[in-house]
Amino acid sequence: MTQNPTLNQAQDSAKGNLLEIRGLTKYYIKERAALNDVSFDLHYGELVSVIGPSGSGKSTLLRCINRMIEPTAGSIVFSGQEVIKLRRKELRMLRRRISMVFQHYNLVHRLTAVENVLHGRLGYKSTIAGMIGLYSESEKMKALDILAQLDIIDYSYVRIDRLSGGQMQRVGIARALVQDPLLILCDEPIASLDPKSARVIMGYLRAIADTYGIACLVNLHQVDFAIEYSDRIIALRDGEKVFDGNPNMLSTEMIEEVYGIAPDASQITPQIPLEPFDG
Amino acid sequence: MDEATRFFRNRTITIALATLGILAVNLVAGGYLQFNVSKAVSDMPNGIVWMFSNFIPSKGSLEKLPIILRQLLTTVMISIAASCISAILAIVLAVIGSESVGLKKPVPFIVRTIASVFRNIPTVAWALILLFSFKQSEFTGFLALFLTGFGYLTRCFLETIDEVSAGAVEALRATGASYGQLIAQAVIPLTATAVLSWVLYMIETNVRDATLIGILTGTGIGFVFDMYYKSFRYDAAALVIVCIVLVVIALELTSNLIRRMIL
Numbered sequence: 001m002t003q004n005p006t007l008n009q010a011q012d013s014a015k016g017n018l019l020e021i022r023g024l025t026k027y028y029i030k031e032r033a034a035l036n037d038v039s040f041d042l043h044y045g046e047l048v049s050v051i052g053p054s055g056s057g058k059s060t061l062l063r064c065i066n067r068m069i070e071p072t073a074g075s076i077v078f079s080g081q082e083v084i085k086l087r088r089k090e091l092r093m094l095r096r097r098i099s100m101v102f103q104h105y106n107l108v109h110r111l112t113a114v115e116n117v118l119h120g121r122l123g124y125k126s127t128i129a130g131m132i133g134l135y136s137e138s139e140k141m142k143a144l145d146i147l148a149q150l151d152i153i154d155y156s157y158v159r160i161d162r163l164s165g166g167q168m169q170r171v172g173i174a175r176a177l178v179q180d181p182l183l184i185l186c187d188e189p190i191a192s193l194d195p196k197s198a199r200v201i202m203g204y205l206r207a208i209a210d211t212y213g214i215a216c217l218v219n220l221h222q223v224d225f226a227i228e229y230s231d232r233i234i235a236l237r238d239g240e241k242v243f244d245g246n247p248n249m250l251s252t253e254m255i256e257e258v259y260g261i262a263p264d265a266s267q268i269t270p271q272i273p274l275e276p277f278d279g
Numbered sequence: 280m281d282e283a284t285r286f287f288r289n290r291t292i293t294i295a296l297a298t299l300g301i302l303a304v305n306l307v308a309g310g311y312l313q314f315n316v317s318k319a320v321s322d323m324p325n326g327i328v329w330m331f332s333n334f335i336p337s338k339g340s341l342e343k344l345p346i347i348l349r350q351l352l353t354t355v356m357i358s359i360a361a362s363c364i365s366a367i368l369a370i371v372l373a374v375i376g377s378e379s380v381g382l383k384k385p386v387p388f389i390v391r392t393i394a395s396v397f398r399n400i401p402t403v404a405w406a407l408i409l410l411f412s413f414k415q416s417e418f419t420g421f422l423a424l425f426l427t428g429f430g431y432l433t434r435c436f437l438e439t440i441d442e443v444s445a446g447a448v449e450a451l452r453a454t455g456a457s458y459g460q461l462i463a464q465a466v467i468p469l470t471a472t473a474v475l476s477w478v479l480y481m482i483e484t485n486v487r488d489a490t491l492i493g494i495l496t497g498t499g500i501g502f503v504f505d506m507y508y509k510s511f512r513y514d515a516a517a518l519v520i521v522c523i524v525l526v527v528i529a530l531e532l533t534s535n536l537i538r539r540m541i542l
Contacts, residue, residue, distance in 0.1 A: 123455025
């Protein structure tokens with residue numbers, strides 16, 4: 001299967017916008033917009049957190065970008081390509097370069113870690129090869145390399161249901177990385193984790209953005225984590241964008257306006273370095 | 280009078296009325312059938328004595344053992360075949376009818392309706408219906424087991440698929456995986472053990488039901504039992520029952536063992 005030429009070129013350019021969202025709107029029911037006229041840009045290798053209370057439209061926003069949810073109106077341009085107009089097969093091609101990380105990891109619990117990581121390659125394979133799990137040597141090596149990078153190589157052949165939450169999320173990130181993405185959408189990646197595992201996961205996301213130049217759009221509940229790890233923060237309230245700027249511009253008043261309360265921002269931990277892998 | 284007193288008085292009245300109502304219904308039904316409680320109780324010991332004096336496998340009945348075992352084997356095989364084939368059809372229908380990986384709008388509704396219809400017609404009713412077109416044959420028994428089992432399994436698989444695979448299906452869809460890959464790489468691995476467990480249960484149930492169906496269709500172990508019973512060979516009929524019970528227990532133990540191994 002051939003790769004989309006525009007996507008390949010886009011990977012090389014280190015500047016410019018990877019993602020341009022304009023007037024994105026989604027109605028589940030007629031009476032209330034889940035997402036109302038949201039616009040923003042995302043650069044290559046930028047880590048942007050989306051904060052906001054439950055039901056503010058964070059998950060909807062993320063899932064509109066790879067069209068897991070169909071937007072009602074607006075435009076999404078991903079590396080020069082209008083996402084809204086894509087047909088089914090083109091959409092599959094697009095999804096190969098936008099990977100996703102979930103709050104509940106969404107792994108296949110009865111398979112091993114390495115098998116789950118290789119699922120990230122399915123979009124690149126023919127249906128039959130993917131169905132019977134026929135992966136090339138280089139794909140297998142790459143999956144193991146990434147598992148080593150994320151420090152869970154020892155669990156490669158262990159079934160997912162034997163792993164802890166933090167380990168499962170690392171397998172989830174490995175599956176996202178093996179896709180060769182330009183963008184990783186993270187939907188509450190640390191909401192089910194203890195604070196220590198949460199720091200490890202956020203550290204990896206930061207390192208992925210810095211080392212590989214992969215952009216990360218991260219939905220977060222914890223404002224302190226957002227301030228600590230992001231290049232930029234977007235705040236949503238009732239489906240509308242109410243803030244978009246540097247973490248240090250996010251005032252206590254602003255946080256209060258978004259949430260109605262003031263969460264405390266504190267604690268700083270060292271970042272976790274990653275070695276570049278051959279891919 | 281305060282509210283609490285009224286509430287508890289009303290509750291007492293409701294319970295008393297309900298008790299009286301149940302008793303009245305019972306009396307009416309018993310009266311219609313001319314059911315005599317004291318006679319029923321006094322007949323009980325006689326019945327039990329009769330059962331123990333007639334329904335004991337005798338030495339003579341052991342000669343029939345080869346016939347019984349051969350027919351029992353047929354019955355078990357038909358039950359296994361019906362369970363497996365209905366499972367294959369059920370899994371296909373369950374996949375296309377599920378919420379997480381199903382096809383577009385009317386399909387899930389149609390699948391649920393079909394499953395519900397086949398499941399709610401009892402196996403014995405199916406056997407009676409099928410007797411008209413397929414006559415007294417083993418195939419009639421097979422079909423009856425197959426149709427009910429298929430409805431029942433479709434329903435079970437539908438729930439299993441939606442319960443177990445929604446998250447992984449979303450994740451694989453987001454990687455750009457195709458429909459076939461989704462099914463093969465997420466749905467099947469996640470549901471395999473539950474599906475196998477249901478199929479084992481279906482085989483057990485089918486062996487029990489098959490005995491009854493055999494009486495109607497004149498095949499298998501049910502027929503053998505019916506034949507001995509109607510020709511007053513109660514000792515041989517009892518031997519049939521002992522054999523059935525042993526096989527059912529053996530099947531249940533085996534399937535429990537398999538379940539423990541796969542889970």
